[in-house]
Amino acid sequence: MPGEHARLSPSDAERWLSCPAAIQAEEESGIVEEESSYAREGTAAHALGEIKASLHFGKITKQQAIARRAEWAKEFEEYAEDPEIMIEMEEHTDAYVALLQERMDLFPGSILFLEIRVFPGVPECSGTSDAIIVSPVHIEVIDFKYGAGVAVEAVGNPQLRLYGKGALEEYGNLLGDTEIVRITVHQPRMKHVLTEEITPEELTGWIDEVVIPAATLALGPDAPFGPSDQACRWCPLSGQCRAQVEAVFATDFEAKPDLLSPEEMAEVYAKRKQVQDWLNALEVAALDMAYSKGKPLPGYKVVLSGGQRGVRDPEKFREALLEAGYSEDEILTPRKPKGIGDTEKLLGKERFKELLEDSGIVTKSAGKPALAPESDNRPAIAPNTEAVKEFSQADEEDLI
Numbered sequence: 001m002p003g004e005h006a007r008l009s010p011s012d013a014e015r016w017l018s019c020p021a022a023i024q025a026e027e028e029s030g031i032v033e034e035e036s037s038y039a040r041e042g043t044a045a046h047a048l049g050e051i052k053a054s055l056h057f058g059k060i061t062k063q064q065a066i067a068r069r070a071e072w073a074k075e076f077e078e079y080a081e082d083p084e085i086m087i088e089m090e091e092h093t094d095a096y097v098a099l100l101q102e103r104m105d106l107f108p109g110s111i112l113f114l115e116i117r118v119f120p121g122v123p124e125c126s127g128t129s130d131a132i133i134v135s136p137v138h139i140e141v142i143d144f145k146y147g148a149g150v151a152v153e154a155v156g157n158p159q160l161r162l163y164g165k166g167a168l169e170e171y172g173n174l175l176g177d178t179e180i181v182r183i184t185v186h187q188p189r190m191k192h193v194l195t196e197e198i199t200p201e202e203l204t205g206w207i208d209e210v211v212i213p214a215a216t217l218a219l220g221p222d223a224p225f226g227p228s229d230q231a232c233r234w235c236p237l238s239g240q241c242r243a244q245v246e247a248v249f250a251t252d253f254e255a256k257p258d259l260l261s262p263e264e265m266a267e268v269y270a271k272r273k274q275v276q277d278w279l280n281a282l283e284v285a286a287l288d289m290a291y292s293k294g295k296p297l298p299g300y301k302v303v304l305s306g307g308q309r310g311v312r313d314p315e316k317f318r319e320a321l322l323e324a325g326y327s328e329d330e331i332l333t334p335r336k337p338k339g340i341g342d343t344e345k346l347l348g349k350e351r352f353k354e355l356l357e358d359s360g361i362v363t364k365s366a367g368k369p370a371l372a373p374e375s376d377n378r379p380a381i382a383p384n385t386e387a388v389k390e391f392s393q394a395d396e397e398d399l400i
Helices: 010-018 021-029 037-056 062-075 083-106 158-171 200-219 229-233 242-248 262-269 272-292 314-323 340-347 349-357 386-394
Strands: 111-118 127-134 138-144 180-187 192-198 300-305 309-311 362-364 368-373
Touching (some): 010 021, 010 200, 010 229, 021 200, 037 111, 037 127, 083 127, 083 138, 083 180, 111 158, 127 158, 158 180, 158 192, 158 200, 242 272, 272 368, 309 340, 314 349, 349 362
Parallel strands (some): 138 180
Antiparallel strands (some): 111 127, 180 192, 300 368
């Protein structure tokens, strides 16, 4: 059940509420979004947290927990075998279980449901809530976010509100008269716990007045585009979408003197983040098209860019300089050898190359794929070469 994905998923709600056309445009594009390393780490943390919570609240036996931990370690071997990662993941999943217990204790008679698929009463919309607490007077949904880059808000969060409405549909008035719905985001790596409280009537009104009209548009034949910072941020079409670029540059001034007025400058300046975000997305999309999909961009080629020099063996680095007659005062900072750039200035480029680069003590990575004008003096690389794949994966960063 948790692996199912609805067309209008709660996790994408911020996108399709603002830009109803995004869902169909993505489907028609055929673009398949691959799971990032950060998303996989989050999946691993969720699975581990669910095992711990199930044991803590008596939903599985100790023997079952041991067996499930073994299965987890096999599935997520890259994390299970890394002590540094596991220390942090154990700490934060323990914090998740502690929060569940704390919230259970707030309302006597509460019961807990873990990893429950909910249906908020919106066409083709369903999703899996990490945890739902139900008492005679309230319902609380708790969403465990493992990311550490962007703080997630609880108030007005459409994903969590859809989980809340789904929980209300399933468990409302189960033990008594549900008076309040609590919507909580727990982001332990940022020491971040926020809660929104909303009445069942307010939540239902938001669904009826905001969500269902947007969902109807999104599923209909004339779904409109609605580019925005939030809608475009995680959209796989960002950087290629025509509506996005038109929105970024949609500035029409009535009077057009040579210089912008203060008011016009303020209007353009207010778009600086939107423009920068679009440029970043454009760069990613263009490189993906030229490199991964093998569709050249006229006037551009893919080259290796940004290779970094590094010292393979710091002790040999030091010994080579001492043997060449340089004193420790010249080659060392108070705590460690001088950096590569400073050392090159000391020796000069030719001596640096002869003494440290030709011997292999200082090496330089090949860099990663990047677009450059055809006039660039760097040689073009063939799309999808294995070497480039390795460098690209080594430098992979999450764009969240």
